[in-house]
Amino acid sequence: MTRTRFAPSPTGPLHLGHAWAALVAADHGRMLLRIEDIDQARARPEWEAAIYDDLRWLGLDWPEPVMRQSERMAAYGAALDRLWARGLLYPCSCNRRDILQAAAAPQEGAPLLGPDGVVYPGTCRGASRAGPRPAGVALRLDAAALGNLRWTERGASRGMDGATFRRTIGDPVLARRDMGTSYHLAVVVDDAAQAIDLVTRGEDLAEATPIHVALQGLLGLPTPDYLHHDLVRDAAGKRLAKRDDARSLASYRAAGWTADALIARLRESRIAPD
Ligand code: GLU
Numbered sequence: 001m002t003r004t005r006f007a008p009s010p011t012g013p014l015h016l017g018h019a020w021a022a023l024v025a026a027d028h029g030r031m032l033l034r035i036e037d038i039d040q041a042r043a044r045p046e047w048e049a050a051i052y053d054d055l056r057w058l059g060l061d062w063p064e065p066v067m068r069q070s071e072r073m074a075a076y077g078a079a080l081d082r083l084w085a086r087g088l089l090y091p092c093s094c095n096r097r098d099i100l101q102a103a104a105a106p107q108e109g110a111p112l113l114g115p116d117g118v119v120y121p122g123t124c125r126g127a128s129r130a131g132p133r134p135a136g137v138a139l140r141l142d143a144a145a146l147g148n149l150r151w152t153e154r155g156a157s158r159g160m161d162g163a164t165f166r167r168t169i170g171d172p173v174l175a176r177r178d179m180g181t182s183y184h185l186a187v188v189v190d191d192a193a194q195a196i197d198l199v200t201r202g203e204d205l206a207e208a209t210p211i212h213v214a215l216q217g218l219l220g221l222p223t224p225d226y227l228h229h230d231l232v233r234d235a236a237g238k239r240l241a242k243r244d245d246a247r248s249l250a251s252y253r254a255a256g257w258t259a260d261a262l263i264a265r266l267r268e269s270r271i272a273p274d
């Protein structure tokens with residue numbers, strides 16, 4: 001059976017958008033659960049407990065044990081070590097303002113936006129890659145090493161060449177200074193560890209897929225298939241966010257909605273009911 005996953009971050013209440021993501025994962029295979037809690041400054045045990053409650057209320061289940069990213073730092077470190085040993089990473093000490101300023105320099109043209117914000121202009125690319133992997137500093141992947149990438153989206157073949165990657169994505173951060181890993185690295189290592197065949201997630205993350213496919217190639221991991229689904233929006237067309245407590249599953253539940261009615265409504269329309 002196809003293995004899919006639902007990978008929420010325990011940084012707030014699950015809202016209808018999360019419910020839709022979990023339903024899509026469960027519709028397409030055996031849904032595994034992964035708690036994406038690398039941001040330990042924002043993750044809370046009570047939000048993790050609420051995730052299990054909300055998913056059970058929706059009638060979903062998943063194999064145990066649940067993977068928790070905060071327990072997987074050694075696996076992320078090992079992947080970074082392999083990339084570092086091949087000279088594919090470099091330390092970067094730029095902060096957001098440095099990046100904006102360098103990207104806005106007149107010779108650069110208008111700053112390009114990539115999946116992680118402004119495309120990094122490569123300021124630190126010349127930093128030393130010798131010696132053991134440095135800690136306490138951000139590490140970026142040197143995208144110069146990348147060739148053609150291929151993957152499938154809903155069964156259709158997709159691709160990106162290295163030059164397009166460098167221009168539109170740049171050198172992604174694989175280890176954040178404060179975390180020792182990043183979303184991109186953790187998701188790739190864990191999708192492989194959970195043997196995920198089909199990654200289902202919101203279309204807001206589609207832009208990150210070339211980064212993930214590139215990392216799978218460099219780390220010798222299989223590339224799963226991808227399916228990016230539509231997002232749940234409010235009546236004004238704005239996508240739901242964690243701070244939209246009014247659209248949390250718990251508040252629909254408190255207002256008397258049954259799980260069946262909410263699921264039926266979601267399948268019909270991705271506009272959140274009032
Ligand atoms: N943790 C991410 C989120 O909460 C999902 C990551 C993924 O599906 O790749 O939106």
